[in-house]
Amino acid sequence: xxxxxxxxxxxxxxxxxxxxxxxxxxxxxxxxxxxxxxxxxxxxxxxxxxxxxxxxxxxxxxxxxxxxxxxxxxxxxxxxxxxxxxxxxxxxxxxxxxxxxxxxxxxxxxxxxxxxxxxxxxxxxxxxxxxxxxxxxxxxxxxxxxxxxxxxxxxxxxxxxxxxxxxxxxxxxxxxxxxxxxxxxxxxxxxxxxxxxxxxxxxxxxxxxxxxxxxxxxxxxxxxxxxxxxxxxxxxxxxxxxxxxxxxxxxxxxxxxxxxxxxxxxxxxxxxxxxxxxxxxxxxxxxxxxxxxxxxxxxxxxxxxxxxxxxxxxxxxxxxxxxxxxxxxxxxxxxxxxxxxxxxxxxxxxxxxxxxxxxxxxxxxxxxxxxxxxxxxxxxxxxxxxxxxxxxxxxxxxxxxxxxxxxxxxxxxxxxxxxxxxxxxxxxxxxxxxxxxxxxxxxxxxxxxxxxxxxxxxxxxxxxxxxxxxxxxxxxxxxxxxxxxxxxxxxxxxxxxxxxxxxxxxxxxxxxxxxxxxxxxxxxxxxxxxxxxxxxxxxxxxxxxxxxxxxxxxxxxxxxxxxxxxxxxxxxxxxxxxxxxxxxxxxxxxxxxxxxx
Amino acid sequence: xxxxxxxxxxxxxxxxxxxxxxxxxxxxxxxxxxxxxxxxxxxxxxxxxxxxxxxxxxxxxxxxxxxxxxxxxxxxxxxxxxxxxxxxxxxxxxxxxxxxxxxxxxxxxxxxxxxxxxxxxxxxxxxxxxxxxxxxxxxxxxxxxxxxxxxxxxxxxxxxxxxxxxxxxxxxxxxxxxxxxxxxxxxxxxxxxxxxxxxxxxxxxxxxxxxxxxxxxxxxxxxxxxxxxxxxxxxxxxxxxxxxxxxxxxxxxxxxxxxxxxxxxxxxxxxxxxxxxxxxx
Numbered sequence: 049x050x051x052x053x054x055x056x057x058x059x060x061x062x063x064x065x066x067x068x069x070x071x072x073x074x075x076x077x078x079x080x081x082x083x084x085x086x087x088x089x090x091x092x093x094x095x096x097x098x099x100x101x102x103x104x105x106x107x108x109x110x111x112x113x114x115x116x117x118x119x120x121x122x123x124x125x126x127x128x129x130x131x132x133x134x135x136x137x138x139x140x141x142x143x144x145x146x147x148x149x150x151x152x153x154x155x156x157x158x159x160x161x162x163x164x165x166x167x168x169x170x171x172x173x174x175x176x177x178x179x180x181x182x183x184x185x186x187x188x189x190x191x192x193x194x195x196x197x198x199x200x201x202x203x204x205x206x207x208x209x210x211x212x213x214x215x216x217x218x219x220x221x222x223x224x225x226x227x228x229x230x231x232x233x234x235x236x237x238x239x240x241x242x243x244x245x246x247x248x249x250x251x252x253x254x255x256x257x258x259x260x261x262x263x264x265x266x267x268x269x270x271x272x273x274x275x276x277x278x279x280x281x282x283x284x285x286x287x288x289x290x291x292x293x294x295x296x297x298x299x300x301x302x303x304x305x306x307x308x309x310x311x312x313x314x315x316x317x318x319x320x321x322x323x324x325x326x327x328x329x330x331x332x333x334x335x336x337x338x339x340x341x342x343x344x345x346x347x348x349x350x351x352x353x354x355x356x357x358x359x360x361x362x363x364x365x366x367x368x369x370x371x372x373x374x375x376x377x378x379x380x381x382x383x384x385x386x387x388x389x390x391x392x393x394x395x396x397x398x399x400x401x402x403x404x405x406x407x408x409x410x411x412x413x414x415x416x417x418x419x420x421x422x423x424x425x426x427x428x429x430x431x432x433x434x435x436x437x438x439x440x441x442x443x444x445x446x447x448x449x450x451x452x453x454x455x456x457x458x459x460x461x462x463x464x465x466x467x468x469x470x471x472x473x474x475x476x477x478x479x480x481x482x483x484x485x486x487x488x489x490x491x492x493x494x495x496x497x498x499x500x501x502x503x504x505x506x507x508x509x510x511x512x513x514x515x516x517x518x519x520x521x522x523x524x525x526x527x528x529x530x531x532x533x534x535x536x537x538x539x540x541x542x543x544x545x546x547x548x549x550x551x552x553x554x555x556x557x558x559x560x561x562x563x564x565x566x567x568x569x570x571x572x573x574x575x576x577x578x579x580x581x582x583x584x585x586x587x588x589x590x591x592x593x594x595x596x597x598x599x600x601x602x603x604x605x606x607x608x609x610x611x612x613x614x615x616x617x618x619x620x621x622x623x624x625x626x627x628x629x630x631x632x633x634x635x636x637x638x639x640x641x642x643x644x645x
Numbered sequence: 646x647x648x649x650x651x652x653x654x655x656x657x658x659x660x661x662x663x664x665x666x667x668x669x670x671x672x673x674x675x676x677x678x679x680x681x682x683x684x685x686x687x688x689x690x691x692x693x694x695x696x697x698x699x700x701x702x703x704x705x706x707x708x709x710x711x712x713x714x715x716x717x718x719x720x721x722x723x724x725x726x727x728x729x730x731x732x733x734x735x736x737x738x739x740x741x742x743x744x745x746x747x748x749x750x751x752x753x754x755x756x757x758x759x760x761x762x763x764x765x766x767x768x769x770x771x772x773x774x775x776x777x778x779x780x781x782x783x784x785x786x787x788x789x790x791x792x793x794x795x796x797x798x799x800x801x802x803x804x805x806x807x808x809x810x811x812x813x814x815x816x817x818x819x820x821x822x823x824x825x826x827x828x829x830x831x832x833x834x835x836x837x838x839x840x841x842x843x844x845x846x847x848x849x850x851x852x853x854x855x856x857x858x859x860x861x862x863x864x865x866x867x868x869x870x871x872x873x874x875x876x877x878x879x880x881x882x883x884x885x886x887x888x889x890x891x892x893x894x895x896x897x898x899x900x901x902x903x904x905x906x907x908x909x910x911x912x913x914x915x916x917x918x919x920x921x922x923x924x925x926x
Contacts, residue, residue, distance in 0.1 A: 086730070090730070092734075094737075140909060140913075143912050143913075143916050144912070144916060146729060147667070147729060147733065147872070148868065148872060150673065150733055151673070151864035151867065151868055152864075152868060152908070152912070154860075154864055155861055155864050155865050155868070155904075155905060156905065158858075158861045158901060159901050159902060159905040162901040162902065163902060166896075166897075166899070167899065281857060281861070285737065288734070288737065289737075289738070325745065327741065327745045327748075328741075328742060328745035328746060328748075328749055330741075331741035332742055334734075334738040334741070335720075335735060335738035335739060335742060338731060338734045338735045338738060339720075339723070342727075342731070
């Protein structure tokens with residue numbers, strides 16, 4: 049805010065012309081939306097020019113050809129049209145992710161460019177653009193303020209930028225913003241904890257298009273002319289480069305990037321008389337920045353600041369690592385939200401699999417598995433490697449569809465559902481290989497999972513995380529339960545392996561499942577971590593139904609009331625730990641005697 | 646129809662180059678359009694000096710190969726372990742550097758390549774007369790694609806490359822220098838673009854910006870055909886070529902729109918492309 053007020057007084061002394069400063073604001077605003085899309089959600093679009101141009105053209109058309117006098121209305125109309133087009137384009141482009149998404153956005157933007165030039169040139173002025181766009185003005189009911197010169201236009205644009213920034217800050221700190229960051233880090237897990245990731249990505253795309261349309265409208269006002277090259281691929285490219293130079297995921301990065309870009313382009317052309325070669329120089333600078341300064345200028349400054357203040361932060365980490373007293377000695381917290389208590393009828397079946405079969409080509413992973421879990425039970429599943437345990441879990445959570453057979457959860461046929469919907473129904477699992485949101489902190493990880501209580505998708509991008517009822521309590525409880533309260537502010541990458549495993553369980557737990565599946569929760573743990581986790585599982589079972597796969601026989605025999613043994617994709621036997629221990633078929637399966645028979 | 650075939654064959658060749666690079670290295674080369682443009686310029690310079698069009702063709706291809714190998718060795722190699730967004734950004738930046746370098750040395754004005762007389766006439770096809778060179782284009786591009794196919798599917802290096810597409814870490818563990826294969830693939834991919842650049846030069850004059858439109862068309866080709874699929878690139882190229890040329894007969898302004906409509910149809914009906922498979926992103 050202060051910087052915005054100070055800028056027009058300071059920057060001219062550094063060689064910025066007032067037009068350049070105004071351009072920087074427009075590009076900075078354009079970039080805020082792009083940063084939400086790319087920096088926060090991880091979607092790299094090379095097609096933002098389509099929305100920039102659309103918003104600008106609509107506003108300019110209303111103001112010039114249609115003689116609309118209210119500038120604010122015109123800009124808003126342009127913004128809304130850009131948002132609607134963003135929604136439609138997003139529906140198409142987001143059918144795919146990664147580089148496909150990048151390619152599709154390029155192609156779509158190019159279509160807009162050609163449509164603007166040819167079929168629609170009657171409206172857009174073709175290659176001449178739309179001249180005569182009035183200066184910005186604000187109608188206040190009784191009087192109209194006109195921003196007549198560059199200085200005044202600056203205040204108008206600065207106010208717009210400020211509003212845009214405030215809204216963007218709210219967005220990235222909202223529940224939806226947290227989920228977008230999670231999608232960037234690990235889309236698979238974000239879906240698995242019950243979020244409809246496609247809708248969230250689409251929302252981010254529309255937000256970016258809205259900002260682009262708004263900035264486009266302002267561009268016309270600022271220049272008094274709406275140029276057709278707002279639609280050009282170069283516009284999208286410049287936006288991408290400015291954002292990368294300034295720093296992604298920072299919101300102010302694009303503004304800084306725009307300042308660097310536009311200043312250098314002025315400087316190289318007018319002062320150094322480089323002519324057309326200015327772009328070559330900027331291209332080289334860009335390549336070097338991407339190479340060596342991954343997070344751009346703002347990111348580098350933030351890193352530097354962290355480095356300077358890191359001494360105070362690294363201490364608790366050291367303390368935690370060198371602390372010899374095992375956390376396992378800490379009292380185990382009882383976690384039993386009332387809703388999770390088992391119903392009085394202990395024999396009710398919560399999950400049933402009927403004749404579930406999975407075939408991968410010629411390989412039969414699961415063959416006619418019948419399986420039922422009662423509410424409140426702790427079931428163990430054991431079996432030699434390759435018995436089809438993990439595949440079976442994947443089918444139960446609808447990650448992969450069974451080749452044949454049906455899965456019923458609370459009497460409801462969930463076969464063919466997707467993983468998000470199943471999680472929303474109250475069935476989720478922790479993964480055999482950690483699936484965490486690596487760049488987020490422990491608290492943020494749990495928060496994202498706990499947010500699934502809101503439903504698969506909600507448009508609450510302007511709400512603060514703190515105002516979500518019961519969220520904080522649920523996150524704190526989960527943290528305490530998996531004994532990570534002391535590590536809540538650490539990013540996942542700084543955790544020890546055992547802690548990551550507990551967080552993995554915590555993610556599943558935070559969705560408040562009615563049935564929790566744990567896929568090898570003890571794999572790879574040190575003896576101490578193992579004891580800790582077994583205790584954790586015991587405490588979890590007091591109130592929820594669980595199914596645990598593990599190779600750790602002692603643990604399963606200790607924990608489970610009933611054990612199912614899977615061998616070569618089939619249920620070999622099912623029974624109490626005592627029965628399984630004595631069963632000769634189980635011993636054969638493990639010792640391989642049956643092979644010799 | 647025949648105009649579409651020539652354009653389609655060219656697009657198929659460029660798209661194959663892009664798609665084998667992506668399929669093997671997992672890098673989407675946004676500088677591919679610039680490499681196409683550079684191939685055209687390299688060939689044009691050679692043609693100016695020697696007056697021999699065959700030399701020009703070889704120069705375009707060779708320049709593409711060398712440029713690709715150098716780019717991989719000096720830059721792309723350091724980006725394999727980085728997120729895909731970084732790879733997109735750096736190749737995008739490289740593309741700009743290439744384009745602006747050419748603009749710096751050759752200016753923005755377009756250069757025309759005049760064909761030798763024996764290629765410049767028309768040929769009687771029995772039912773119509775047709776520019777000889779366009780027939781030649783179809784021929785040499787088909788030959789180039791065949792060569793690419795043989796290298797990829799019938800040689801030892803091709804086997805390594807295809808194994809590398811599946812699991813480059815495993816190939817590395819087997820004691821084969823995957824990076825050398827990668828370097829070669831990038832070179833071959835860039836060579837396809839460079840060669841297409843000089844083949845195309847006599848049809849339309851070349852300018853520093855000629856690669857940008859081609860890159861966009863190539864993306865559409867790949868989305869239609871399926872990412873990482875060599876046959877998909879060829880099929881997609883031929884389809885796109887026909888769409889562009891047939892639409893141009895009626896109204897050139899709509900050729901992009903029709904191309905886009907085709908892409909949309911494919912995305913809606915077969916999201917992984919006509920010959921693509923699920924799971925490759």
